[in-house]
Amino acid sequence: MRAGRVAVLGGTLLVLSSCSVPPQVTVLCTTTIVGDVVREIAGDDVFVTVLLPVGADPHAFQASPRDAIAVEAADLVFLSGAGLEGSLAPLLQAARGRIVDLSSGLTLRQDEAGAAGPHPDEGGFDPHVWFDPRNVAAWSETIAKALAEADSDHASMYRARADAYQREIGELDLWIRDRVATVPEEARRLVTDHEAFGYFADLYGIEEIGTILPGYSTLSEPSARELAALEDAIRAAGVPCIFVGTTIPSALAEQVAADTGTRIVFLYTGSLSEPDGPAATYLDLMRFDVEQIVRGLTASP
Amino acid sequence: MSAFEWLVAPLRYPFMIRALVASALVGGLCSIVGTFVVLRSMAFLGDAIAHSVLPGIATGVLVAGRGDRRSLFWWALGTSILVALGIGWVSERGRIKEDTAIGIVFAGMFALGIALLSTVRGFAVDLVHVLFGDVLGVSVGDLALIAAFGGAVLLLVVLFYKELVLVSFDPTLGATLRLPVAVYRRLLLVLVAITVVVSLQVVGLALMLAMLVAPATTAYLLTRRVRSMMAVGALIGVASGLIGLYLSFYFAVASGAAIVLVAIAAFLLALLLTPRRGLLHRPARR
Amino acid sequence: MTRKDEAPVATRKIVKRRTRASVVHDANAPAIAARDLAAAYGDRIVLREVTFDLSAGAHLAVVGPNGAGKSTLLKVIGGLLPWVGGTIRVHGHAPRDHLCIAYVPQRSDVDWRFPVTVTDVVLMGLTGRLGPLRRASERDRRLVAGAIERVGLEDRAHRQIGELSGGEQQRMFIARAIAQEAEIVLMDEPLAGLDVPSEADVLALLDRLGGTTLLVALHDLGVAAARFHRVLLLRERMIGFGTPDDVFRPEALEAAYGGCVRMVRTADGALVVHDSACSREVP
Numbered sequence: 001m002r003a004g005r006v007a008v009l010g011g012t013l014l015v016l017s018s019c020s021v022p023p024q025v026t027v028l029c030t031t032t033i034v035g036d037v038v039r040e041i042a043g044d045d046v047f048v049t050v051l052l053p054v055g056a057d058p059h060a061f062q063a064s065p066r067d068a069i070a071v072e073a074a075d076l077v078f079l080s081g082a083g084l085e086g087s088l089a090p091l092l093q094a095a096r097g098r099i100v101d102l103s104s105g106l107t108l109r110q111d112e113a114g115a116a117g118p119h120p121d122e123g124g125f126d127p128h129v130w131f132d133p134r135n136v137a138a139w140s141e142t143i144a145k146a147l148a149e150a151d152s153d154h155a156s157m158y159r160a161r162a163d164a165y166q167r168e169i170g171e172l173d174l175w176i177r178d179r180v181a182t183v184p185e186e187a188r189r190l191v192t193d194h195e196a197f198g199y200f201a202d203l204y205g206i207e208e209i210g211t212i213l214p215g216y217s218t219l220s221e222p223s224a225r226e227l228a229a230l231e232d233a234i235r236a237a238g239v240p241c242i243f244v245g246t247t248i249p250s251a252l253a254e255q256v257a258a259d260t261g262t263r264i265v266f267l268y269t270g271s272l273s274e275p276d277g278p279a280a281t282y283l284d285l286m287r288f289d290v291e292q293i294v295r296g297l298t299a300s301p
Numbered sequence: 302m303s304a305f306e307w308l309v310a311p312l313r314y315p316f317m318i319r320a321l322v323a324s325a326l327v328g329g330l331c332s333i334v335g336t337f338v339v340l341r342s343m344a345f346l347g348d349a350i351a352h353s354v355l356p357g358i359a360t361g362v363l364v365a366g367r368g369d370r371r372s373l374f375w376w377a378l379g380t381s382i383l384v385a386l387g388i389g390w391v392s393e394r395g396r397i398k399e400d401t402a403i404g405i406v407f408a409g410m411f412a413l414g415i416a417l418l419s420t421v422r423g424f425a426v427d428l429v430h431v432l433f434g435d436v437l438g439v440s441v442g443d444l445a446l447i448a449a450f451g452g453a454v455l456l457l458v459v460l461f462y463k464e465l466v467l468v469s470f471d472p473t474l475g476a477t478l479r480l481p482v483a484v485y486r487r488l489l490l491v492l493v494a495i496t497v498v499v500s501l502q503v504v505g506l507a508l509m510l511a512m513l514v515a516p517a518t519t520a521y522l523l524t525r526r527v528r529s530m531m532a533v534g535a536l537i538g539v540a541s542g543l544i545g546l547y548l549s550f551y552f553a554v555a556s557g558a559a560i561v562l563v564a565i566a567a568f569l570l571a572l573l574l575t576p577r578r579g580l581l582h583r584p585a586r587r
Numbered sequence: 588m589t590r591k592d593e594a595p596v597a598t599r600k601i602v603k604r605r606t607r608a609s610v611v612h613d614a615n616a617p618a619i620a621a622r623d624l625a626a627a628y629g630d631r632i633v634l635r636e637v638t639f640d641l642s643a644g645a646h647l648a649v650v651g652p653n654g655a656g657k658s659t660l661l662k663v664i665g666g667l668l669p670w671v672g673g674t675i676r677v678h679g680h681a682p683r684d685h686l687c688i689a690y691v692p693q694r695s696d697v698d699w700r701f702p703v704t705v706t707d708v709v710l711m712g713l714t715g716r717l718g719p720l721r722r723a724s725e726r727d728r729r730l731v732a733g734a735i736e737r738v739g740l741e742d743r744a745h746r747q748i749g750e751l752s753g754g755e756q757q758r759m760f761i762a763r764a765i766a767q768e769a770e771i772v773l774m775d776e777p778l779a780g781l782d783v784p785s786e787a788d789v790l791a792l793l794d795r796l797g798g799t800t801l802l803v804a805l806h807d808l809g810v811a812a813a814r815f816h817r818v819l820l821l822r823e824r825m826i827g828f829g830t831p832d833d834v835f836r837p838e839a840l841e842a843a844y845g846g847c848v849r850m851v852r853t854a855d856g857a858l859v860v861h862d863s864a865c866s867r868e869v870p
Contacts, residue, residue: 062419221429223553224546227437228314249427251370252438259315340701461719467711470701476667477690478715478767479683525747527702 004049005070025151026097028074030085031058032272033130034102034139036282038078041143041161045154049074051088057247058084058270059217063091071095076150078143082108084127100146102139103129109198111216126216128269132199133176136282137169172283179294180204187297189237191230191262193244193253194218196269209237212253218245227256234260241296245269265296311550320436323447324542324560327503328512330451332538333458334496335517336531337489341469344514345400346388349407350490351497351509353384355414358431362421374446377498384410385494389487434505434557436546443502450499454492465489466527503542508561515564516541522571537567613679618643618771618800619664625672626659632823634659635672639819639828643678643770646793646801648811651821651843657804658693660821661773664802665690677771686715689764691774694756699749705759706744709734712767734765738792754785761792764799771800778807790814808835808850812857831857 025046029035035050042048051067052058058080071077071088074097079085081103085092092099109126129135144162148155180188188206190197194213201208210230213220222230234242234256241263244253247270257264267289268279279285311317338347357380358373365372388406392399418428430438439447458465468475468485475482497509504512520534545560552559617640624637634656641647649657662668663675666682667690677685689712709731710723717723723731735744738758743751751759757777764772774793778786790810793801805811811818812831820827820834822843827834835850835857851858 219429221433221555222437224311224317224320224437224550224556225553227316228311228550231314231316251435251440255316255438255440258440463711463714463717463722464719466703467714470698470703470708471692471711473667473690473692473696474711474763477665477688478712479666479686480715521702525702526704526707530702 005066025075025147026073027076027078027147028070029078030088031080031270033270033282033285034078034080036272036280037136037139037165038143040165040281041140041158042147043157043161045157046076046147046151052271054274055247055271057218057245059219061085061087063088067091068094076100076146078102078146080127080130082106082125082127082129098146098150100142102142103127103135105142106135106138109202111195126195126198128196128216129199130282131197131286132203133169133173133286134203135199137166140165140169168283172286176204176286176290179290180206183294183297189239189297190293191234191237191239191242192267193242193250194220194269196245197243209233209239212242212244212256218247222252227252231256231260234262239297240299241265243267243293243296246273247271263296265292267292307551311547316437316439317546317550319439319441319444320556321543321546323436323439323444323503324546324556325539326444326447326451326542327500328516328538328540328542328560328564329535330454330496330538331500331504331509331512332516332520332534333531334454334492335513335515335538336520336527336534337465337469338493338513339517339521340527341489343489343493344510345403345407346490347493347497347513348510349388349403349410350381350385350494351506352407352414353388353410354381354498354501354506355431356380356410356417357414359414359417359421362427363417371442374443374498377501378450378495381494381498382491385490386487389490393483430505431501432505432507433555434501434503434508436503436556439502447499447502450495454495454499457488457492461485461488504557504560508557511561511564512538512541515561515568519564519568519571522568522575537564541567610680610684612770616676616679617641618645618678619802620676621664621673622675623673624660624663624670624675626656626663626668627671628659632671634663634821634823636824637673637819637821638825641800641802641817643800644798645817646815647803647817647819648815649802649804649819649821650806650808650811651826652845654823655821655843656823657821658775660819661690661775661802661804664688664771665773685771687768687770689767689769689772691757691760691764691772691777693775693779694753695779697748697756699756702747704745704747705735705740705751705762706731708748708759709762709766712763712765712769715767731766734762735759737765738762752785753781754788757781757785757789758792761789761796765796769799771802772796774801774803776804776806778805778810786810808848808859809857812850812852812859 027038027042027046027048029038029048029050031052032050032054035048039048049070051070052061068091071091072094074095076097077092077095077099079099079101081101106129108129111124111126130139140162144158147158189209190201190206191209192211195208195211195216197208200206210233212222212227212230214222214226239262242253242257243265244250244267246266246268250264253264268285272281272285273279278288311321338344354377357376361373361376384406388403391402391406421427464480464485465488468480468482472482475485493513496513500509500512516537517530517534519537520530524530524533541560541564545563546556548554548563549556549559619639619641621637621639623635625635626633637660649660651657659668663670664677664682665688666685675682677688682688710727713723713727713731717727732744735741738761740755740758740762743755748756748759761772777789781789793803794814803815812835816830818829818831818834819825820839820843826843827836827839837849840848840850849860851860
């Protein structure tokens with residue numbers, strides 16, 4: 001994000017040029033979702049920049065030299081964690097500041113077969129922890145503590161904002177439960193493009209029928225057999241639609257949908273939308289996705 | 302599961318039927334055009350044309366976005382024809398050795414493609430599809446394009462068959478008979494270019510060379526005349542496509558790779574089993 | 588390189604749609620007429636001062652050391668290479684106007700592993716006449732079979748060309764020239780690498796190509812002197828043209844081969860003697 005990078009540059013210059021003012025902490029976040037949550041807690045008290053642009057697929061992220069500079073310049077780096085940023089590992093070794101893995105300490109889902117895509121760093125864990133709002137509440141705690149350590153002057157502000165955010169997340173959770181309850185139990189089945197909704201499904205009692213791409217990453221390719229099994233499962237379950245993320249091309253999903261007579265419904269999975277879009281913040285993203293899911297599952301096929 | 306069930310099970314899925322048709326068409330087409338690639342020692346050239354498609358696709362992605370696959374086809378087609386004619390032109394000039402010239406174009410175009418594609422953050426998925434194919438995602442529209450352009454290539458080969466064979470065997474005779482030898486050479490390059498683009502979705506760039514060369518070479522070991530070489534090659538190509546897809550279905554391996562492995566297996570079989578006569582070793586007498 | 592003196596194509600008789608015919612021969616002109624002909628590869632002149640007339644049906648041996656320009660001369664006459672100086676007329680027209688010229692390549696230039704049979708290769712000679720989109724008719728196939736018979740290859744007609752012996756390979760190309768109904772046949776080193784009996788076979792065959800104008804590039808001066816009425820001695824420029832006796836004089840041989848070659852006429856024919864101890868520098 002251009003504005004972010006200019007901010008980093010500007011911040012650095014400010015630090016160099018004005019020695020009487022205490023330097024502001026610079027914070028780097030990897031995904032837009034992490035960035036949003038961090039901003040909620042941090043407010044304007046630190047410089048927050050985000051590595052991935054809007055719409056980029058975090059699984060397929062390829063770092064550039066500019067990203068290396070941004071990492072090196074940050075005082076604090078927040079990762080979504082659980083292996084999502086596996087491709088950034090070499091970059092992070094050069095980080096000057098502290099690296100905070102937001103998902104450490106969380107209970108992670110794991111695939112028995114260990115098939116998590118071609119990235120060995122992912123270690124077979126499902127990284128889409130943010131689809132369980134309680135995890136994001138835990139994130140806010142971690143963030144508040146980390147920010148307080150780096151910038152003790154504003155520790156009370158971070159604390160206050162984290163508390164407020166956790167209340168909002170509590171309301172979100174209740175709202176989601178209400179919405180999901182409107183879906184008849186036999187219709188609570190999800191077919192998605194990749195395994196992104198595991199935490200959501202576990203928490204809210206929805207069954208994951210199958211995915212177009214096998215595994216937790218968008219970089220895997222299904223074999224013919226896996227696709228055939230998926231189509232069988234779709235037909236057997238009678239689901240009305242396939243939920244597809246906006247970050248990857250949907251050609252294969254479209255073919256499957258056409259062959260099984262289902263619709264394609266778009267969700268935001270790994271990235272927020274543009275600021276003027278329907279999922280500009282984490283809370284908006286969850287509301288939008290849940291609304292899409294509920295509408296999709298309750299609509300007549 | 303009985304043999305019949307085993308054969309029929311994949312056919313219950315429309316995507317498998319489309320994939321099988323596409324693989325058969327592409328297998329046959331690559332072998333037929335591949336006959337000339339093998340006889341004229343154009344393997345490196347064919348590989349270069351295949352890899353040079355990447356910048357065209359990358360430009361298409363940048364211009365039209367990743368969703369629009371139809372336009373990517375046209376971008377790839379335009380690029381590959383231009384590159385084929387360009388490589389032909391460069392190697393005719395003769396200032397640098399032909400394989401060096403081809404190698405430079407090959408590597409340069411591929412690097413350009415990667416560079417362009419890398420400006421699209423998260424291009425890895427698209428790249429995998431371009432390199433290794435995406436046969437399971439073939440739509441009816443894609444099949445129509447494959448059939449139309451593949452058919453056009455086949456038609457041209459049939460129409461100009463004896464001229465193409467002649468200029469491949471003895472371009473001097475072609476010159477003596479006042480045939481437009483250079484035109485036929487360029488026609489062949491264009492046919493290879495179109496074949497490459499049509500076959501992209503089934504095999505992908507990285508494995509394209511194998512489909513162009515392996516079935517035709519297998520046929521070369523088994524036959525004595527160009528006509529039979531082409532026919533046998535086409536059969537082997539079609540069979541590789543179909544068998545490869547069935548293997549992919551039952552053993553959960555990537556389709557493009559499975560097709561190529563079947564073709565290579567056929568080649569190894571032929572290599573081992575044909576008696577060493579005539580075609581395989583240089584005739585000792587002069 | 589652009590070609591000079593390109594004559595316009597004379598009347599083209601269109602007999603059938605898509606059939607191309609060779610230009611009408613000028614009855615008053617010699618089969619081949621060269622005046623100060625010169626050819627080049629890039630900037631390098633490789634042939635010059637070639638001047639001779641050859642009447643129809645004559646057999647000419649083109650001789651000279653390696654790199655003398657024998658192949659180049661044949662290719663220019665065949666319309667396969669442009670020339671950069673002088674003129675060359677074949678039956679009164681530019682070489683490229685003719686479809687009746689056959690060029691038999693050096694055997695080392697041929698891909699013998701190409702999957703074609705003898706019949707396939709001889710049939711190729713007809714391709715110019717047939718044009719694209721048309722297939723060989725029954726009459727064409729009989730023409731091809733006849734040509735193969737004439738050179739004595741009937742029992743090898745369906746063999747892949749790599750299975751032929753050296754002499755058979757030459758005969759196949761002669762059959763192709765016959766099928767092409769060529770009136771001028773250019774042969775580049777047809778006897779290279781052949782054993783003596785095969786050589787004799789090929790030469791006997793050439794003798795039987797009576798009415799055909801024949802230009803044969805040869806290494807062997809003895810064969811040239813014994814079997815050809817006309818010889819052309821080259822060493823990047825024409826050194827002599829005429830009967831073997833006229834051309835193979837000591838001075839000429841010295842100019843061409845560097846002075847260590849002598850030709851001796853014996854009762855049986857001509858003998859070419861190479862003086863291996865000769866130490867004269869090559870000029």
